[in-house]
Amino acid sequence: xxxxxxxxxxxxxxxxxxxxxxxxxxxxxxxxxxxxxxxxxxxxxxxxxxxxxxxxxxxxxxxxxxxxxxxxxxxxxxxxxxxxxxxxxxxxxxxxxxxxxxxxxxxxxxxxxxxxxxxxxxxxxxxxxxxxxxxxxxxxxxxxxxxxxxxxxxxxxxxxxxxxxxxxxxxxxxxxxxxx
Numbered sequence: 001x002x003x004x005x006x007x008x009x010x011x012x013x014x015x016x017x018x019x020x021x022x023x024x025x026x027x028x029x030x031x032x033x034x035x036x037x038x039x040x041x042x043x044x045x046x047x048x049x050x051x052x053x054x055x056x057x058x059x060x061x062x063x064x065x066x067x068x069x070x071x072x073x074x075x076x077x078x079x080x081x082x083x084x085x086x087x088x089x090x091x092x093x094x095x096x097x098x099x100x101x102x103x104x105x106x107x108x109x110x111x112x113x114x115x116x117x118x119x120x121x122x123x124x125x126x127x128x129x130x131x132x133x134x135x136x137x138x139x140x141x142x143x144x145x146x147x148x149x150x151x152x153x154x155x156x157x158x159x160x161x162x163x164x165x166x167x168x169x170x171x172x173x174x175x176x177x178x179x180x
Contacts, residue, residue, distance in 0.1 A: 097134025
């Protein structure tokens with residue numbers, strides 16, 4: 001069903017809050033609902049959800065969703081679903097980053113790192129800043145392949161799901177009465 005363009009009076013009667021806050025949010029919630037866009041959302045969202053810096057993935061997913069026109073609820077759902085894998089992936093990207101940059105691995109105690117972060121942030125970043133950059137570099141090497149793999153796997157599945165949904169809808173008889 002096509003939307004009819006809004007008249008000038010409809011647009012003028014909307015408050016600035018509606019025009020500048022509600023309308024853009026509503027547009028974000030409904031855009032990108034095609035198998036191709038959903039597959040891209042799953043691929044990009046899962047790659048960003050595994051970015052090796054804690055506390056950054058939600059913002060990365062928001063920005064990518066806006067820039068690429070991806071569906072925000074789906075990308076945030078993928079981000080949340082990847083949460084159990086985040087810490088193991090951080091560990092693996094640190095190991096891969098150390099290997100890529102030929103840095104000897106050292107034991108990283110989470111409690112020790114947490115205390116150092118809150119007691120002396122400068123020392124924490126001096127000691128672990130390069131480790132974080134190495135992990136980000138390792139993620140940047142792996143993420144494009146991961147994104148492509150998820151996209152290639154999910155696209156045919158989503159297209160088939162849409163095809164089956166269309167067949168079911170077309171086989172249903174029209175209702176005898178209009179739905180209010």
